[in-house]
Amino acid sequence: MRIAVMGTGGIGGYFGARLAHAGHEVAFVARGAHLEALRTSGLRVESPLGDLHLPRVEVTAEPAEIGTVDLVLFGVKLWDTVQAAESVKPLIKNGTGVVSFQNGVVKDDILREILGPEAVVGGASYIASTIAGPGLIRHTGTLQKLVFGEYDGTLTPRVRRFRDACHDGGIDVEVSDRIEQVIWEKFVFLVGLSGTTGLARSPIGPIRDHERSRAFLHDVMDEVVRVARAQGVPLPADYADDRLAFVDTVSAEMTSSLHNDLERGNRLEVAWLSGDVVERGARLGVPTPCNRAINDILSVHSEGRAG
Numbered sequence: 001m002r003i004a005v006m007g008t009g010g011i012g013g014y015f016g017a018r019l020a021h022a023g024h025e026v027a028f029v030a031r032g033a034h035l036e037a038l039r040t041s042g043l044r045v046e047s048p049l050g051d052l053h054l055p056r057v058e059v060t061a062e063p064a065e066i067g068t069v070d071l072v073l074f075g076v077k078l079w080d081t082v083q084a085a086e087s088v089k090p091l092i093k094n095g096t097g098v099v100s101f102q103n104g105v106v107k108d109d110i111l112r113e114i115l116g117p118e119a120v121v122g123g124a125s126y127i128a129s130t131i132a133g134p135g136l137i138r139h140t141g142t143l144q145k146l147v148f149g150e151y152d153g154t155l156t157p158r159v160r161r162f163r164d165a166c167h168d169g170g171i172d173v174e175v176s177d178r179i180e181q182v183i184w185e186k187f188v189f190l191v192g193l194s195g196t197t198g199l200a201r202s203p204i205g206p207i208r209d210h211e212r213s214r215a216f217l218h219d220v221m222d223e224v225v226r227v228a229r230a231q232g233v234p235l236p237a238d239y240a241d242d243r244l245a246f247v248d249t250v251s252a253e254m255t256s257s258l259h260n261d262l263e264r265g266n267r268l269e270v271a272w273l274s275g276d277v278v279e280r281g282a283r284l285g286v287p288t289p290c291n292r293a294i295n296d297i298l299s300v301h302s303e304g305r306a307g
């Protein structure tokens with residue numbers, strides 16, 4: 001399967017490397033010092049599941065140089081979505097799937113508008129991985145799962161082929177026939193995790209253990225559930241309770257990519273997480289005071305230290 005990876009970061013670099021290692025034809029899009037390192041020294045992955053070094057990778061800053069592909073694995077930060085989506089247009093032929101493993105629930109609306117609805121396959125990713133230095137991706141923990149599927153729930157050849165390619169790469173993979181709901185389920189947890197770990201600047205352990213921060217975490221997630229239900233996503237009314245019970249099963253050290261970005265002085269995706277919940281809530285008449293607090297307070301840091 002010929003795959004293009006748009007954005008060779010924590011997501012694109014990790015999963016793209018596993019697919020390339022399994023023998024699939026993978027072309028990576030990167031920029032800056034990372035691009036230069038990939039050109040000269042290849043792509044390295046450090047992972048508790050096994051390190052990888054691909055000494056020679058097909059990599060470019062210009063997606064148009066890649067030609068058409070079977071699948072685009074889309075993994076840029078949310079603020080880069082529009083520009084990156086415009087740039088992958090030359091990769092698309094009849095039947096090409098574009099699957100975004102970005103966080104948030106707005107990503108696929110943006111991709112549909114730019115690339116057309118027929119190109120977009122829904123996706124959600126579960127991993128903690130980051131660019132540790134030029135040419136190097138670091139995976140923390142052993143979670144590395146992709147869930148994807150067509151929005152109409154059908155099992156198309158492109159979904160089947162990508163599932164098989166992921167299997168080849170040793171990626172934990174699941175095809176879903178209700179991908180929109182899966183994306184929202186992840187969103188409920190992620191908005192709670194990112195908002196509380198970011199505001200408290202703490203991993204999840206102390207947050208879930210303190211009565212007041214635990215209640216706040218619950219209410220943040222409950223607002224997302226109410227917004228989802230108001231716009232017709234069939235999450236159970238008590239889904240925040242379910243997610244809070246799930247939070248009790250994760251490692252006390254678990255944190256969010258947003259908290260990591262905050263600690264490093266990077267830009268934050270908060271406007272597409274809690275900020276998006278607030279905007280949707282305002283449109284749908286659902287109060288979202290906890291998410292408003294998160295979005296407004298973290299806006300101080302949302303452009304990063306360089307911003």
Ligand SMILES: NC(=O)C1=CN([C@@H]2O[C@H](COP(=O)(O)OP(=O)(O)OC[C@H]3O[C@@H](n4cnc5c(N)ncnc54)[C@H](OP(=O)(O)O)[C@@H]3O)[C@@H](O)[C@H]2O)C=CC1
Nearest residue numbers: 007008009010011030031075076077080102103127128129
């Ligand atoms: N990392 C993780 O553990 C997880 C991340 N996610 C989500 O996945 C998405 C991607 O995150 P992540 O992989 O961590 O992000 P990263 O910042 O690690 O990777 C994105 C990469 O894409 C590059 N890029 C962006 N635009 C372009 C462009 N036009 N041309 C070439 N390269 C480009 C960036 O370059 P530059 O650095 O120069 O901007 C960066 O190297 C986010 O929405 C995130 O929330 C979801 C689950 C887990």
Ligand SMILES: CC(C)(CO)C(=O)C(=O)O
Nearest residue numbers: 125126127128256257258
């Ligand atoms: C919750 C987690 C770690 C799961 O992949 C994530 O998506 C993030 O922090 O961005």
